[in-house]
Amino acid sequence: MDxxxxxxxxxxxxxxxxxxIALGLTLIFGTLGVVNFAHGALFMIGAxxxxxxxxxxxxxxxxxSKTETNFLGQPxxxxxxxxxxxxxxxxxxxxxxxxxxxxxxxxIPVMIAIGFIMERGLIKxxxxxxxxxxxLVTFGLAIVLQEVIxxxxxxxxxxxxxxxxxxxxFDFGVLLGFDPNAIIYPYWRLVYFGFSALIISAVFxxxxxxxxxxxxxxxxxxxETVGLLGINIDKRFTIMFGLAAAVAGLAGVMYAxxxxxNYHMGMDFLVLSFVVVxxxxxxxxxxxxxxxxxxxxxxxxxxxxxxxxxxxxxxxxIIYVVAILILLTRPRGLMGRKGVMEE
Amino acid sequence: MSTSNFxxxxxxxxxxxxxxxxxxxxxxxxANHAGYTNAPQxxxxxxxxxxxxxxxxxxxxxxxxxxxxLAVEHLNGGGDGGMMxxxxxxxxxxxxxxxxxxxxxxxxxxxxxDAARASAKSMIEKDGAVMITGGSSSGxxxxxxxxxxxxxxIFMAGLTHSNDTTGKDKKANGFRHxxxxxxxxxxxxxxxxxxxxxxxxxxxxxxxxxxxxxxxxSIAAATExxxxxxxNKVRTPxxxxxFSSYIxxxxxxxxxxxxxxxxxxxxxxxxxxxxxxxxxxxxVNGKNFEIVVPLYSRLxxxxxxxxxxxxxxxxxxxxxxxxxxxxxxxxxxxxKYGFPPSQAAHTVYCQTMLYADAAQRAGTFNxxxxxxxxxxxxxDGLGNGKTLYRAADHQCFKDVLVVRGKENPTSEFDLLEVxxxxxxxxxxxxxxxxxxxxxxxxxxxxxx
Numbered sequence: 019m020d021x022x023x024x025x026x027x028x029x030x031x032x033x034x035x036x037x038x039i040a041l042g043l044t045l046i047f048g049t050l051g052v053v054n055f056a057h058g059a060l061f062m063i064g065a066x067x068x069x070x071x072x073x074x075x076x077x078x079x080x081x082x083s084k085t086e087t088n089f090l091g092q093p094x095x096x097x098x099x100x101x102x103x104x105x106x107x108x109x110x111x112x113x114x115x116x117x118x119x120x121x122x123x124x125x126i127p128v129m130i131a132i133g134f135i136m137e138r139g140l141i142k143x144x145x146x147x148x149x150x151x152x153x154l155v156t157f158g159l160a161i162v163l164q165e166v167i168x169x170x171x172x173x174x175x176x177x178x179x180x181x182x183x184x185x186x187x188f189d190f191g192v193l194l195g196f197d198p199n200a201i202i203y204p205y206w207r208l209v210y211f212g213f214s215a216l217i218i219s220a221v222f223x224x225x226x227x228x229x230x231x232x233x234x235x236x237x238x239x240x241x242e243t244v245g246l247l248g249i250n251i252d253k254r255f256t257i258m259f260g261l262a263a264a265v266a267g268l269a270g271v272m273y274a275x276x277x278x279x280n281y282h283m284g285m286d287f288l289v290l291s292f293v294v295v296x297x298x299x300x301x302x303x304x305x306x307x308x309x310x311x312x313x314x315x316x317x318x319x320x321x322x323x324x325x326x327x328x329x330x331x332x333x334x335x336i337i338y339v340v341a342i343l344i345l346l347t348r349p350r351g352l353m354g355r356k357g358v359m360e361e
Numbered sequence: 362m363s364t365s366n367f368x369x370x371x372x373x374x375x376x377x378x379x380x381x382x383x384x385x386x387x388x389x390x391x392a393n394h395a396g397y398t399n400a401p402q403x404x405x406x407x408x409x410x411x412x413x414x415x416x417x418x419x420x421x422x423x424x425x426x427x428x429x430x431l432a433v434e435h436l437n438g439g440g441d442g443g444m445m446x447x448x449x450x451x452x453x454x455x456x457x458x459x460x461x462x463x464x465x466x467x468x469x470x471x472x473x474x475d476a477a478r479a480s481a482k483s484m485i486e487k488d489g490a491v492m493i494t495g496g497s498s499s500g501x502x503x504x505x506x507x508x509x510x511x512x513x514x515i516f517m518a519g520l521t522h523s524n525d526t527t528g529k530d531k532k533a534n535g536f537r538h539x540x541x542x543x544x545x546x547x548x549x550x551x552x553x554x555x556x557x558x559x560x561x562x563x564x565x566x567x568x569x570x571x572x573x574x575x576x577x578x579s580i581a582a583a584t585e586x587x588x589x590x591x592x593n594k595v596r597t598p599x600x601x602x603x604f605s606s607y608i609x610x611x612x613x614x615x616x617x618x619x620x621x622x623x624x625x626x627x628x629x630x631x632x633x634x635x636x637x638x639x640x641x642x643x644x645v646n647g648k649n650f651e652i653v654v655p656l657y658s659r660l661x662x663x664x665x666x667x668x669x670x671x672x673x674x675x676x677x678x679x680x681x682x683x684x685x686x687x688x689x690x691x692x693x694x695x696x697k698y699g700f701p702p703s704q705a706a707h708t709v710y711c712q713t714m715l716y717a718d719a720a721q722r723a724g725t726f727n728x729x730x731x732x733x734x735x736x737x738x739x740x741d742g743l744g745n746g747k748t749l750y751r752a753a754d755h756q757c758f759k760d761v762l763v764v765r766g767k768e769n770p771t772s773e774f775d776l777l778e779v780x781x782x783x784x785x786x787x788x789x790x791x792x793x794x795x796x797x798x799x800x801x802x803x804x805x806x807x808x809x
Binding site: 020021024025027028029031032086088089090094168172173174175176177179185186187199200202203204206207276277278280282283286317318321322323326333334 | 416417418419420593595598600602603605606607609610612613626629630633634637638639642643645660661663664665666667668680681691692695696700701771772774
């Protein structure tokens with residue numbers, strides 16, 4: 019029982035990341051009709067926003083030590099971060115410690131700008147082209163972005179820690195009457211889950227309760243009619259692209275403390291997120307979220323030892339097996355609507 | 362009056378015949394005179410450096426390339442000579458190898474076996490490389506070693522820690538300076554016994570490929586021999602990025618030690634996840650929960666940041682060693698590049714020097730001559746103390762370093778501290794040890 023609760027927790031966490039990326043993907047697909055293979059790269063760039071802010075905050079003045087020496091026997095460099103000299107050692111250290119949450123603010127404008135540039139500069143030229151062309155060009159773009167990041171940050175993962183107060187884990191077992199240590203879960207992963215839930219609700223609320231959102235939803239349902247009513251739907255869709263980029267970026271920022279960011283982390287998530295979108299139903303936002311959490315939990319269950327010993331290797335294929343089963347029984351996915359990608 | 366009757370067809374025919382005629386003797390003469398593949402012509406010799414320049418191990422590959430460039434510079438008489446001055450064999454004089462200036466070509470393994478074989482093949486066939494060296498993965502090393510055996514080229518392996526490289530997949534043309542899974546286990550076991558006692562329950566998470574399997578087998582055997590119990594061995598897909606679902610069940614399994622048979626990105630993520638789950642703050646069976654990372658790489662450990670603190674593992678070489686050879690190498694490398702070398706850099710520098718020295722002593726670039734010079738070769742002054750290149754399996758036997766993640770690092774390079782230097786005798790095994798059994802060294806192949 020405790021093992022099952024533990025894997026559900028794990029799955030919620032993985033599912034949060036899948037759901038956030040898939041939400042952005044399906045938002046872009048539903049509005050602009052573009053299959054965006056560069057979306058994983060946006061997630062990765064988000065994580066590197068956290069790395070970049072951490073580096074900016076850690077910019078230091080360098081003085082040479084009189085006593086310490088470096089590995090070559092020369093005077094060692096002592097680095098004092100500017101924030102520590104400006105705000106005092108304690109406040110400065112606290113600011114650096116909190117660089118990941120601070121990176122949320124930093125990443126929103128950056129990601130929206132990147133989204134705008136991507137959409138206006140490249141993707142807009144492919145709206146009228148076949149999906150195969152869109153996939154090729156966005157996949158190419160993903161590789162280019164990946165290599166750019168690798169050029170500047172190297173290939174090795176870069177540690178980007180959560181604030182000190184979120185280190186360690188919470189003992190759910192004791193809370194639920196199990197033995198201590200039976201169900202433990204890291205604080206930061208709980209934060210990640212809460213944060214994802216918040217972002218997902220915010221996106222839904224924005225689409226549901228604002229005039230802008232209403233127009234966008236109308237445009238998703240019938241672009242032509244909305245256009246005929248004299249509404250510049252293209253402009254709004256571009257803004258939605260920026261928004262989707264920001265959602266992926268935020269997912270990346272908060273993911274940085276979970277696994278040290280590296281240049282190909284986007285690709286690791288991309289394929290799975292596509293499966294999530296397809297299983298959820300192309301163009302369906304609730305479908306993407308539902309499928310994200312569902313597949314995340316299934317994946318966690320499949321990596322349990324008890325299940326792996328029954329069917330070896332199941333942890334690597336479970337998502338695809340389930341995807342095939344769902345598409346065989348419900349060809350439009352869990353919550354797909356008629357007419358999407360079927361013209 | 363002469364008439365010229367050139368036709369297009371005639372010209373093509375003539376040039377084809379002439380071309381074939383010209384090409385044939387060169388090919389035959391090379392084979393006849395030297396009797397081995399890519400015998401150096403003229404006053405240069407070309408070495409092939411096959412390292413990951415793209416993909417997840419690109420940073421490690423870049424460090425290998427730096428060390429190769431340094432080695433070539435030293436062989437050709439440039440720089441301060443580095444470990445050439447401390448090397449016990451004094452054959453190398455900074456005059457290239459056998460009087461020929463050393464040149465090199467590079468290939469990108471991408472840490473994929475097929476890509477590595479293709480780049481090695483291209484360096485052998487197109488660039489005339491007489492030796493191939495490098496790499497950062499056992500899968501790649503074994504694939505390239507096989508290719509070099511067929512092509513009649515010497516292969517000086519880079520980073521490869523699987524027992525199989527000089528075990529069941531050993532080849533007469535292949536040589537390994539780096540240590541292996543068995544040696545890590547033999548060096549670590551006594552240290553772990555002292556630290557954590559003989560009554561422990563270990564849980565293994567293992568990368569699902571040749572290196573992971575052999576290391577898991579080695580560590581489990583060594584720890585069980587001192588009384589530990591192995592609770593579970595779980596294989597994790599090499600492509601895994603989030604290890605939470607593998608780590609979450611560990612605490613509840615009754616285990617009090619977690620062994621991470623992971624390398625590179627896998628190691629960084631699994632260790633980070635394990636620390637996130639608070640494993641190191643827990644008490645199980647009345648003892649502190651411990652994590653062990655049997656194979657450490659400083660370059661990779663950097664990705665795990667503060668999570669490595671206090672965690673034990675083993676490494677082939679570390680820049681903080683205080684022997685003359687290590688100091689000379691760190692000085693030479695550090696002056697040129699501004700930071701200390703990694704164990705990958707050290708290994709490939711040694712491999713280049715050992716190859717050059719063997720050619721010098723053998724008086725030929727013939728792979729069979731070089732193999733003979735390396736087999737049973739005992740040397741010192743390359744940073745690991747007295748070392749033997751064993752003839753039976755082409756494995757180097759030298760001291761192994763047991764290291765621990767440093768609690769208070771003084772710089773970004775200062776991540777590990779050496780806690781024990783395990784003498785070579787303690788990590789030596791018989792060539793027919795069951796973990797290395799199967800496969801045969803075969804005979805050297807000069808190719809051509």
